[in-house]
Amino acid sequence: GVECVLFNEEYMTCTWGSRETLTANYSLYYWYENRSPVVECKHYLQDRGISVGCRLNQSEIIQFQPFHVLINASLGGTTLEIPSERMQLQDLVKPEAPVNLTIRNMSNNQLQLTWTSPYPKAQCLEHAVKYRSNKDTSWTEHQVKGDVFSLPSVDYEKYYTFYVRSKINSYCGSTQLWSEWSVPVVWGSNSTSKG
Numbered sequence: 730g731v732e733c734v735l736f737n738e739e740y741m742t743c744t745w746g747s748r749e750t751l752t753a754n755y756s757l758y759y760w761y762e763n764r765s766p767v768v769e770c771k772h773y774l775q776d777r778g779i780s781v782g783c784r785l786n787q788s789e790i791i792q793f794q795p796f797h798v799l800i801n802a803s804l805g806g807t808t809l810e811i812p813s814e815r816m817q818l819q820d821l822v823k824p825e826a827p828v829n830l831t832i833r834n835m836s837n838n839q840l841q842l843t844w845t846s847p848y849p850k851a852q853c854l855e856h857a858v859k860y861r862s863n864k865d866t867s868w869t870e871h872q873v874k875g876d877v878f879s880l881p882s883v884d885y886e887k888y889y890t891f892y893v894r895s896k897i898n899s900y901c902g903s904t905q906l907w908s909e910w911s912v913p914v915v916w917g918s919n920s921t922s923k924g
Contacts, residue, residue, distance in 0.1 A: 731757075731798050731813045734906065737825040737848055741790055741818070742774065744782035745800055745811075753804035757783040762795035762815070792819040792902075819902035824848040827856065827876075827893040830914035835879070840916060842878040844893050848908075851876065853901035857894050859910070862887035862917070874898075888917030 733743040743757060757770040757780075771789075774782035798813040827844040835841050846854055858878045859870040864887055871878065873893075883889065892910040 731800060731811075733796075733798070733816060733818075733821050735790065735792075735818055735822045738790070738792075738822060738850075739787055741785045741821070742782050743770075743785070743798055744774065746781055752779075753802040753809075755780045756801045756803075758799045758801070759783075759785075760797050761791055762797065764791070764794060767799075790818060793817070817902075819897075820904050821906065822897050822902055822904050823906040824854060824895045824897065824908045826908045827895055827911045830891060830893060830911055832891070832914055832916045838882050838885070840880045840883050840889070842880070842891055842893075842914070844876055844911065846876065846895055848895065850901065853897050854895045855898040857896075857907070858891060859893075860889055860891040862889045883917070885917070888915060890915050 731743050731745045733741055735741040743759075745755065745757075757773075758767050759770070760767045768789075770783035770785075772784040772786070773780040774784055796816045796818050798816070800811040800813070802809045802811060825847040827846050829845045831843050833841045833843070842858065848854060856873040856876065857870055858873055859868045860880065861868045862884065878893075880889070890913050892913050894908045894910045896907045897904045
């Protein structure tokens with residue numbers, strides 16, 4: 730099958746395998762329902778001479794329009810057509826990881842973690858924060874709606890590591906694709922704290 734991911738709404742890749750599993754010559758065609766003619770991929774992703782995917786630029790991407798892909802695999806003079814499922818591109822968005830994680834000391838032993846997202850529509854995001862102290866064995870994870878996370882009652886004897894990741898919320902799509910985790914930020918004893 731074909732797997733398409735729309736990265737940060739800047740470009741999309743549709744891939745259909747790896748060099749190890751593919752032997753035929755592949756070409757990808759796509760179209761939007763009720764809209765446009767069938768178009769062949771303009772930018773193939775190659776792995777040692779075999780096409781393993783296609784990259785679509787921002788100008789070729791239309792969200793909220795059913796999207797179809799067809800793959801032609803030709804081998805030794807015969808051509809196989811591999812149709813794909815109908816896709817909704819707004820459900821395939823993978824945002825870029827959050828950046829600029831900053832920790833501030835608030836009153837009453839409280840920490841406030843903020844970040845920014847490179848994704849162009851911040852109101853479409855929900856976030857997850859995971860953190861642990863140097864005394865914890867496992868991570869604690871919280872879902873966060875805005876771009877602020879508060880941790881009450883921190884222990885000044887410990888130091889804490891925080892990560893954030895994002896995904897499109899249910900108002901803007903129904904993707905299950907999380908961004909990668911951010912670069913961590915560290916706070917507490919034995920670390921240079923920001924803020």
